[in-house]
Amino acid sequence: MRQLPLAGGVALALLLLLAAPSLVVAGASLTAGGIVQFPPEGLSLRWYGRVLEAREVRDAFLRSLEVATVCTALAVPSGTLAAIALARWRFRAALAIQLYLLLPFTVPLIGSGIGLMLLFGELGLLGRVWPVGIACCVINLPFMIWAVAASVNALDPELERAAASCGAGPVQTFLLVTLPAVAPGILAGALVMFVLALNEFLVSLLLVDARTVTLPVQIYTQIRAVITPDLAAVSTVYVLVAAAAVLLLDRLVGLEIFLRSR
Amino acid sequence: MSEPSFSTSRRRLLGGATALGAGLAMPAILRAQEPAKPAELIVRAWGGVWVDSLKKGVSDPFTAKTGIAIRHDLTEDNEIKPRIWAAVAQGRTPPIHVNWDTTANATSSALRGVCEDLSDLPNLAKVLPLAKPIGLTGVPIVNLYSYVYVLANRPEAFPGGPPTSWNVLLEPRFKGRIALYNDGIGFHPVAQVVGGGKVSDIPGNMEACWAFIRKLKEQKPLLGEDPDFTNWFQKGEIDVACTISSNAREAKAKGVNVAWTVPKEGAKVDTDGMWIPKGLPANELYWAKRYIDFALSTEAQQVWLDGLGLPGVAPGLKPPADLVGDPSYPTSEKDYERLILIAPKIQAEHTAEWFARFKEIMQS
Amino acid sequence: MAIRGGRPAARAGRPPATAYRLSWRILDALEAVAARWPARAEGAVKWLLLAPALAVVGLLVFGLVVMADASLRVMDFRTYQLGEDYSTANYVRLFGWGAFHATLWRSLVATLLVTLFCLLLAFPYAYALTRTASARLRRVLLVGLFLPFFVGQVVRAYGWLVILGQQGLVNQALGLVGLGPYRLLFSYPTVLFGLVQYMLPFAVLMLAPALAAIPEEIERAAASCGASRGRTLLRVVLPMARPGLIAAALVVATLTLTDFAMPAILGGGTNDFLANLVHDQFFRTSNAGLGSAIALVLTLLGTTVAGLLLAAAGVGALGLRGAR
Numbered sequence: 024m025r026q027l028p029l030a031g032g033v034a035l036a037l038l039l040l041l042a043a044p045s046l047v048v049a050g051a052s053l054t055a056g057g058i059v060q061f062p063p064e065g066l067s068l069r070w071y072g073r074v075l076e077a078r079e080v081r082d083a084f085l086r087s088l089e090v091a092t093v094c095t096a097l098a099v100p101s102g103t104l105a106a107i108a109l110a111r112w113r114f115r116a117a118l119a120i121q122l123y124l125l126l127p128f129t130v131p132l133i134g135s136g137i138g139l140m141l142l143f144g145e146l147g148l149l150g151r152v153w154p155v156g157i158a159c160c161v162i163n164l165p166f167m168i169w170a171v172a173a174s175v176n177a178l179d180p181e182l183e184r185a186a187a188s189c190g191a192g193p194v195q196t197f198l199l200v201t202l203p204a205v206a207p208g209i210l211a212g213a214l215v216m217f218v219l220a221l222n223e224f225l226v227s228l229l230l231v232d233a234r235t236v237t238l239p240v241q242i243y244t245q246i247r248a249v250i251t252p253d254l255a256a257v258s259t260v261y262v263l264v265a266a267a268a269v270l271l272l273d274r275l276v277g278l279e280i281f282l283r284s285r
Numbered sequence: 286m287s288e289p290s291f292s293t294s295r296r297r298l299l300g301g302a303t304a305l306g307a308g309l310a311m312p313a314i315l316r317a318q319e320p321a322k323p324a325e326l327i328v329r330a331w332g333g334v335w336v337d338s339l340k341k342g343v344s345d346p347f348t349a350k351t352g353i354a355i356r357h358d359l360t361e362d363n364e365i366k367p368r369i370w371a372a373v374a375q376g377r378t379p380p381i382h383v384n385w386d387t388t389a390n391a392t393s394s395a396l397r398g399v400c401e402d403l404s405d406l407p408n409l410a411k412v413l414p415l416a417k418p419i420g421l422t423g424v425p426i427v428n429l430y431s432y433v434y435v436l437a438n439r440p441e442a443f444p445g446g447p448p449t450s451w452n453v454l455l456e457p458r459f460k461g462r463i464a465l466y467n468d469g470i471g472f473h474p475v476a477q478v479v480g481g482g483k484v485s486d487i488p489g490n491m492e493a494c495w496a497f498i499r500k501l502k503e504q505k506p507l508l509g510e511d512p513d514f515t516n517w518f519q520k521g522e523i524d525v526a527c528t529i530s531s532n533a534r535e536a537k538a539k540g541v542n543v544a545w546t547v548p549k550e551g552a553k554v555d556t557d558g559m560w561i562p563k564g565l566p567a568n569e570l571y572w573a574k575r576y577i578d579f580a581l582s583t584e585a586q587q588v589w590l591d592g593l594g595l596p597g598v599a600p601g602l603k604p605p606a607d608l609v610g611d612p613s614y615p616t617s618e619k620d621y622e623r624l625i626l627i628a629p630k631i632q633a634e635h636t637a638e639w640f641a642r643f644k645e646i647m648q649s
Numbered sequence: 650m651a652i653r654g655g656r657p658a659a660r661a662g663r664p665p666a667t668a669y670r671l672s673w674r675i676l677d678a679l680e681a682v683a684a685r686w687p688a689r690a691e692g693a694v695k696w697l698l699l700a701p702a703l704a705v706v707g708l709l710v711f712g713l714v715v716m717a718d719a720s721l722r723v724m725d726f727r728t729y730q731l732g733e734d735y736s737t738a739n740y741v742r743l744f745g746w747g748a749f750h751a752t753l754w755r756s757l758v759a760t761l762l763v764t765l766f767c768l769l770l771a772f773p774y775a776y777a778l779t780r781t782a783s784a785r786l787r788r789v790l791l792v793g794l795f796l797p798f799f800v801g802q803v804v805r806a807y808g809w810l811v812i813l814g815q816q817g818l819v820n821q822a823l824g825l826v827g828l829g830p831y832r833l834l835f836s837y838p839t840v841l842f843g844l845v846q847y848m849l850p851f852a853v854l855m856l857a858p859a860l861a862a863i864p865e866e867i868e869r870a871a872a873s874c875g876a877s878r879g880r881t882l883l884r885v886v887l888p889m890a891r892p893g894l895i896a897a898a899l900v901v902a903t904l905t906l907t908d909f910a911m912p913a914i915l916g917g918g919t920n921d922f923l924a925n926l927v928h929d930q931f932f933r934t935s936n937a938g939l940g941s942a943i944a945l946v947l948t949l950l951g952t953t954v955a956g957l958l959l960a961a962a963g964v965g966a967l968g969l970r971g972a973r
Binding site: 027029030031033034037038040041042043044045046047048051059060061097100101102104105107108109111112114118120121122123124125126127128129130131132133134135137138139141142157158160161164165166168169170173174176192193194195198208211214215218219221222224225239242243258261262264265266269270273278279 | 676679680683684694695696698699701702703704705706708709710711712713715716770772773774776777778780781786787788789790791792793794795796797798799800801802803804805806807808809811812816817818846849850854855858859862892893896899900903904906907909910923924927928931941944945947948950951952955956959960
């Protein structure tokens with residue numbers, strides 16, 4: 024407790040550091056001029072007008088939502104079950120399994136992208152949007168597993184034993200005791216997976232084509248060409264949507280759920 | 286070739302009818318047998334001024350004439366390449382119809398054999414010989430214009446007049462304020478000359494080139510790609526750079542004071558082209574060829590290349606007003622004498638090796 | 650019943666009797682199926698639970714096999730096809746290549762430094778987040794934690810270009826007091842800075858649940874027994890937060906080691922990491938053989954770093970110790 028003033032001060036300074044680039048990009052998007060700069064040259068919403076008119080941007084955003092949904096839908100069951108298995112049972116090759124499940128982080132994304140492109144190409148899945156969601160799930164799965172594992176560990180095994188001694192079968196215990204108890208971890212993991220899939224560009228770049236391009240890929244390819252304020256505007260819209268989602272989540276379940284340990 | 290309307294005899298017929306005019310002015314009898322039109326064609330392009338001028342000069346008029354929409358894919362040329370190669374290897378339909386590419390990069394695809402032959406394009410007979418790549422079988426790539434890697438500079442940094450030699454890159458006052466392409470492209474032959482070597486020794490003996498680049502490394506150069514140069518000039522990060530004239534001209538168009546020269550040692554000239562990946566359905570291949578053929582026409586090149594400020598291969602092009610007599614816009618034999626052309630095949634065969642040497646110097 | 654008591658209260662609003670009966674019936678059916686599971690196959694249950702995740706990650710294994718094959722073939726630049734014969738030539742070339750040594754060293758040092766800085770900074774953030782009494786501060790910190798996830802790496806790196814450029818905010822401010830402009834961009838420290846800023850939310854996210862699990866009473870007890878602040882932190886909080894610290898270190902270290910975007914955007918072309926080298930080989934020079942070799946060396950390196958971290962902390966450090 025007594026460390027709190029110091030920690031709080033550091034945290035607020037870091038908050039500024041975390042927010043700075045986004046704030047600058049948001050500020051730059053309000054420029055009336057033609058180039059990205061901060062402080063902006065005059066104030067105008069004209070770049071927003073251009074973005075909202077652009078159908079490709081809207082379409083790309085919808086595709087990104089589909090990608091993120093597919094990714095989360097696959098990550099939640101696979102990651103949750105794996106976390107429960109790893110936290111509750113002893114595996115002889117535990118280290119090997121953990122290192123295997125860490126491959127998504129240790130294989131460079133370009134390698135993963137090329138591999139998945141060849142695999143999906145072999146299976147005839149390229150040119151569709153949902154396989155990109157699967158790819159995003161693959162490359163970020165450790166986040167899901169760890170988020171749930173943190174909750175499983177905080178869950179007292181006595182609770183499950185109590186359920187069993189009261190006559191609950193293994194399925195009942197799992198569905199009615201274990202799952203609700205680890206729900207915060209599942210929710211945290213699902214949010215992170217969703218958001219990361221919404222923002223993934225490097226692997227997606229290899230899996231989409233001009234007709235199935237996602238928003239981050241669109242931003243990425245354009246940002247390298249010419250950085251115009253409309254890209255800053257797109258990014259800002261993204262942040263605003265994100266802020267709305269985070270606040271909504273806070274209203275509905277409370278963000279503190281991510282900190283609750285039991 | 287299964288395309289009926291592109292058979293050799295008909296091409297000869299068309300070759301004799303060059304006076305008929307540019308673009309899509311095909312005899313009516315051929316138009317009657319045109320294969321089904323796809324709803325759209327996907328053309329890979331570079332972003333910014335590059336795609337904007339392509340759209341204005343080629344894509345939009347093509348759509349107006351044929352009713353086929355053009356979608357531009359802004360994936361980088363070298364990032365689309367492995368995707369096309371994988372598609373061809375796996376027998377899939379490639380992700381794009383037309384690839385707008387540097388000739389050197391395209392040559393690697395041609396050597397791998399993933400390019401359709403374009404020797405039957407009607408307009409090919411009317412344009413400069415430069416349009417056909419040297420040293421490759423058939424016409425896997427059609428070159429569309431050339432460009433020069435100039436010495437771009439900020440006049441404020443040169444109060445005594447514009448630089449005349451590439452040696453200015455080594456002046457101590459420019460330490461940390463010079464820029465090159467991040468693979469050294471466009472700079473090797475110049476470095477070879479400035480370093481005291483001979484162009485004719487490329488690729489056999491390039492020690493002069495590497496020695497000069499090692500000296501440049503001491504100058505802490507920034508390494509980037511096309512858009513970076515425009516940005517860096519705009520944001521005052523650099524004073525001198527070796528870059529394609531279009532990037533300098535683009536920065537100038539945005540109100541940044543940038544000039545460019547071809548120094549006394551000369552400058553590298555290169556070409557860009559278009560090619561079609563193998564594996565497209567027959568009708569889409571036909572219309573993709575028509576797109577490239579149109580890109581060769583004087584009508585399309587005049588508008589498109591005005592936007593880029595580059596000399597095209599079509600006959601009778603007028604240079605943009607601001608580039609008349611500019612050394613980065615070569616038109617005459619004399620202009621070309623100052624420029625150094627390295628055959629794309631030699632470039633393609635040695636890209637990896639040169640890249641490795643360049644990286645070794647720049648990353649250590 | 651303990652079980653029913655464990656349900657979320659929200660479900661209590663459902664129509665009672667029939668709904669419960671239906672759900673109980675389904676549960677009974679499931680229990681019946683579960684009961685048929687042969688007792689001696691009990692050990693298979695854990696593998697069954699693990700199987701989906703193993704399969705998902707298995708999609709990467711296909712790529713690894715393809716790359717292993719490619720890394721043993723030499724690219725022929727006259728045809729741009731990989732040779733038929735297997736050889737170790739790509740690996741031999743790699744280890745004799747100065748650019749590889751330089752980027753390898755640079756990536757490893759960055760991994761170490763970025764991980765250290767991230768842990769140092771994430772700890773106070775997570776501590777404030779879990780210990781503050783002010784609901785508002787906690788909410789602000791949480792939103793500040795989640796929002797950066799939505800802003801991709803590219804956009805964030807771009808923001809730094811605007812802030813740190815020659816005509817950027819910082820140099821403008823320095824100019825007011827007659828200093829600069831300085832070159833703040835395109836150097837190794839800039840890349841490290843960008844990486845720390847990018848990885849920080851990940852580190853906090855990994856660390857926070859571990860800190861939340863430490864009861865505050867324990868800290869108070871230590872204090873009341875006369876332990877100083879520093880001692881409580883060092884002897885009580887840090888050891889108990891170890892699973893979170895290890896998890897944070899694992900994420901930050903593996904993601905930094907394989908990062909591509911920050912060196913590409915903030916490095917100015919002369920501060921490449923190994924992943925940039927892989928990118929160059931696959932895309933620029935189209936040498937899938939050499940590119941695969943670098944990618945595999947990088948994977949091995951990342952796995953080794955992760956393995957060392959896990960081994961040093963004990964396999965159970967992540968909490969994935971297995972109770973049964």
